[in-house]
Amino acid sequence: MTEPPWAQPAPRRFATGSVVLGAVAGVVGTVGLPILLGLVASVAGPVAVVFGLLGLVSVLVVLVLGIVLASTPGSPQRRGFGLGLVIGWGLLLLLAGGLCIALIAAYSGG
Amino acid sequence: MAPVLVQEHAALVHGLCVAGGIAAGGAVLALEVRRRGAADERLLVVVAGVVVGGALGMRAAGLVRLVQAGGDASLLAQAWDAGAKSVLGGLCGAYVGALVGKRLAGNPHRTGALFAPAVALGLAVGRVGCFLTEPVGRPSDLPWALHGAHPSFLYEIGFHAAAFVALLALRDRLADPADLLVGYLTAYALFRLWVETTRTNEVLVLGLTGSQWVVLVALPLLLARCTRIRPASREPREPRHEEAVA
Numbered sequence: 001m002t003e004p005p006w007a008q009p010a011p012r013r014f015a016t017g018s019v020v021l022g023a024v025a026g027v028v029g030t031v032g033l034p035i036l037l038g039l040v041a042s043v044a045g046p047v048a049v050v051f052g053l054l055g056l057v058s059v060l061v062v063l064v065l066g067i068v069l070a071s072t073p074g075s076p077q078r079r080g081f082g083l084g085l086v087i088g089w090g091l092l093l094l095l096a097g098g099l100c101i102a103l104i105a106a107y108s109g110g
Numbered sequence: 111m112a113p114v115l116v117q118e119h120a121a122l123v124h125g126l127c128v129a130g131g132i133a134a135g136g137a138v139l140a141l142e143v144r145r146r147g148a149a150d151e152r153l154l155v156v157v158a159g160v161v162v163g164g165a166l167g168m169r170a171a172g173l174v175r176l177v178q179a180g181g182d183a184s185l186l187a188q189a190w191d192a193g194a195k196s197v198l199g200g201l202c203g204a205y206v207g208a209l210v211g212k213r214l215a216g217n218p219h220r221t222g223a224l225f226a227p228a229v230a231l232g233l234a235v236g237r238v239g240c241f242l243t244e245p246v247g248r249p250s251d252l253p254w255a256l257h258g259a260h261p262s263f264l265y266e267i268g269f270h271a272a273a274f275v276a277l278l279a280l281r282d283r284l285a286d287p288a289d290l291l292v293g294y295l296t297a298y299a300l301f302r303l304w305v306e307t308t309r310t311n312e313v314l315v316l317g318l319t320g321s322q323w324v325v326l327v328a329l330p331l332l333l334a335r336c337t338r339i340r341p342a343s344r345e346p347r348e349p350r351h352e353e354a355v356a
Contacts, residue, residue, distance in 0.1 A: 012151060013151055014151045014154050014155075016151075016154075019154055063162075070155075070158075080154075083154055083155065083158055086158045086161075086162060087154075087157065087158045087161050087162075089162070090158065090161035090162035090163075090164070090165045091132065091161055091165075093162075093165035093166070093168075093169065094128065094132065094161065094164060094165045094168065094200075095125055095128055095129055095132070096125070
């Protein structure tokens with residue numbers, strides 16, 4: 001005998017494990033993308049400016065990607081990963097202010 | 111010039127203390143969710159809203175300082191750094207973020223009971239970074255003065271630690287446990303009005319700092335909301351099903 005529709009639990013939208021994985025990826029990606037593009041810019045010669053600008057824009061890439069993945073139809077894993085990206089991006093922004101300044105100062109001094 | 115206790119690697123020390131505060135707050139939130147049986151995937155969206163809103167609120171507070179400085183772009187780095195230390199900006203952003211997250215997730219339940227103790231402990235831990243890396247306070251000749259200045263961040267750490275204990279003690283004693291957050295924020299607003307007089311923040315207008323002006327705007331709303339806080343009913347609870355059967 002099948003349960004009536006209202007007695008069945010609501011379908012899961014976010015897989016918890018994927019949220020944690022996405023948060024880690026969000027932190028790493030938000031730090032890693034600008035650094036990677038910055039490194040590319042440093043050896044790119046005449047098109048260095050393009051990569052430099054991409055590096056600045058890439059800070060928002062993780063947030064936008066996370067919102068898109070979490071808010072569009074898809075598996076709980078995919079949506080959970082997207083939500084994790086958003087959380088990771090926010091966590092990094094909470095933490096990284098002073099650290100960014102320290103890094104910039106260190107590179108400028110070096 | 112007010113003394114600063116840690117000057118070497120100050121940004122790293124501050125960042126580590128903020129990370130400790132986030133970890134402590136996150137652990138308390140998880141325990142409180144479990145204790146209240148409130149685990150619901152919609153809460154994840156609210157948490158995302160709180161984290162992103164808090165982060166953006168902090169940075170926005172830093173940008174306000176940039177505007178105050180006449181929009182001088184050379185001060186952008188300082189504004190970004192200042193935005194890492196704005197508790198009021200973070201709290202306002204997190205509150206708005208929670209509302210947006212609840213709206214997006216279709217979560218009709220109030221979540222203040224889950225977040226209040228977590229925020230209090232998180233701020234108590236995170237403020238250690240401010241105590242170590244920012245000017246400790248205005249000059250004072252009180253017996254507990256530190257290098258001749260008010261240990262203003264120790265006052266604040268003490269407030270949040272005491273609030274954390276009080277929130278744990280009161281968490282089952284309100285008719286609507288979500289009012290814990292309203293009560294805590296109101297108490298913090300009143301406390302912040304006073305503690306600003308011991309800090310080195312710049313006075314803006316009429317002898318008040320920017321933080322005091324923000325608090326003065328928010329305080330009437332919070333006090334009005336506090337008038338609706340009611341204690342939990344003392345009527346004897348109904349026996350649970352298994353007790354009744356036994």
